[in-house]
Amino acid sequence: MITARILPCLDVKDGRVVKGIKFQGLRDAGDPAERAAAYEAQGADELVILDVSATTEGRKTAAETVRRVRDVLSIPLTVGGGVRSVEDAGRLLDAGADKVAVNTAAVRDPSLISAIAQRFGRQCAILALDAAARPEGGWEVVVSSGRERTGLDAIAWAREAVSRGAGEIVLTSWDRDGTRQGYDLPLLTAASAAVPVPIVASGGADSAQHLLEGLRAGADAVLAASIFHYGETTVGDVKAFLAANGIEVRR
Numbered sequence: 001m002i003t004a005r006i007l008p009c010l011d012v013k014d015g016r017v018v019k020g021i022k023f024q025g026l027r028d029a030g031d032p033a034e035r036a037a038a039y040e041a042q043g044a045d046e047l048v049i050l051d052v053s054a055t056t057e058g059r060k061t062a063a064e065t066v067r068r069v070r071d072v073l074s075i076p077l078t079v080g081g082g083v084r085s086v087e088d089a090g091r092l093l094d095a096g097a098d099k100v101a102v103n104t105a106a107v108r109d110p111s112l113i114s115a116i117a118q119r120f121g122r123q124c125a126i127l128a129l130d131a132a133a134r135p136e137g138g139w140e141v142v143v144s145s146g147r148e149r150t151g152l153d154a155i156a157w158a159r160e161a162v163s164r165g166a167g168e169i170v171l172t173s174w175d176r177d178g179t180r181q182g183y184d185l186p187l188l189t190a191a192s193a194a195v196p197v198p199i200v201a202s203g204g205a206d207s208a209q210h211l212l213e214g215l216r217a218g219a220d221a222v223l224a225a226s227i228f229h230y231g232e233t234t235v236g237d238v239k240a241f242l243a244a245n246g247i248e249v250r251r
Contacts, residue, residue, distance in 0.1 A: 003248045005045040005221035006211070006235050007200060008228045010035055012051050012081075015065055017229065030229065032065055037072040039228065042235035044075060045250060048170065048200075048223060050101070050128070051081025063095040070096025078170070080128050086115045093120060101170055103128040104143040107150060107157070110164055117165025127166040129158060131187055132174040139187055142174050154187070155194050162195045169199050170223065176204030180226065183210060185217040192218030208233060208241040215247055 010017045010032050017030045036047055049069065051062065066079055079092045080101025089100040100120075106112050106127065117125040130146060131139040131154035139154035158169055171191050173184035183201045192199045201219035205211055211222040227233050239249045 002220070003045075003250045004215050004242065005200075006043070006238055006242075006249070007046045007048050007078075007221055007223040008035070008039040008044050008235065009048040009050060009202070009223045009225045010069075011225060012049055012062075012065055015062060033068045033072050035229070036069045039235060040073055040075050042228075043239055043251070044235045045221070046076040046078065047073060048078045048101075049080070049097075051079075063091055066092055066095040066097055078126055080126070080170075085112070086119050089116045089120065089124070093124065099124050099126045099168070101126040101128040103130065106161065107141060107143050107152065110160060113161055113164040113166050117167070122165045122167035125165050125167055127158070127161040127169045128172070129154060129161070129169055129191075130172045130174050130177075131184075133184070133187075139184075139190075146174050146177075155190055158191050158195050162197050166197065168197050169195065170202055171199055171219075173203035177202075178226070179204050180206035182206065183214040183217070183219075183222075185213060188214060188217040188219050192220075208238045211238055212242055212245055212247065215242070 012032055017032055017035055076098040078099040078101055079097040083089055083100055083102045084105040092100050102112055113125055130142045132142045134140055141150045141152040141154050141157050143150055173187055176184050181204050183204050188201050198220035200221040200223050201214035202223040205224040214222045242249050
């Protein structure tokens with residue numbers, strides 16, 4: 001049986017872990033390498049690093065941060081933020097990433113997904129999809145750290161990305177990010193029904209119960225940040241709760 005994965009997420013700015021609401025009001029949450037080592041010790045299945053300022057400030061994700069994290073980490077590592085080319089992806093993979101997530105640049109030029117998948121394998125090509133609810137129903141893709149609404153249907157974009165080679169989707173509800181109100185469950189259900197690749201739930205988790213709800217809504221993995229960063233729970237405690245509620249996890 002395939003086990004559910006728990007993915008702590010490190011939002012990084014200027015070499016430090018930060019956390020805010022919808023990428024605003026960022027607060028320092030520690031050193032990336034120290035956090036990474038702690039989460040692996042707690043039983044994290046994978047780790048995600050997102051450079052929350054790389055795209056908006058026109059920078060590439062700092063490969064040095066990735067190297068520092070890889071030095072203390074043995075579990076899979078996904079890195080995203082500011083990836084605009086196959087060369088950017090290669091630089092991160094060379095620094096120690098196992099997977100590279102693309103968002104804004106892939107919306108601008110969908111062939112980027114195909115190029116990364118063809119060069120490195122689709123297991124390395126991850127779509128980071130930020131979705132915001134539409135008043136009339138459904139969800140649209142937002143880019144540039146949520147500053148731009150594209151009008152692009154999120155579920156249709158998920159399908160296209162997979163057809164172009166995306167091997168996994170990190171699906172973030174922009175409306176829920178940092179609010180700690182729980183994942184957007186209808187969004188997760190719609191996306192998981194639409195594509196055959198794994199869906200990682202992101203945006204809004206505040207408790208082990210929220211992670212359980214995300215998995216039951218169709219996610220294959222669940223991502224969280226604040227609940228781990230500020231010591232409210234541990235990955236091990238979350239896994240114990242999930243196992244007690246019938247979810248297969250790696251212990």
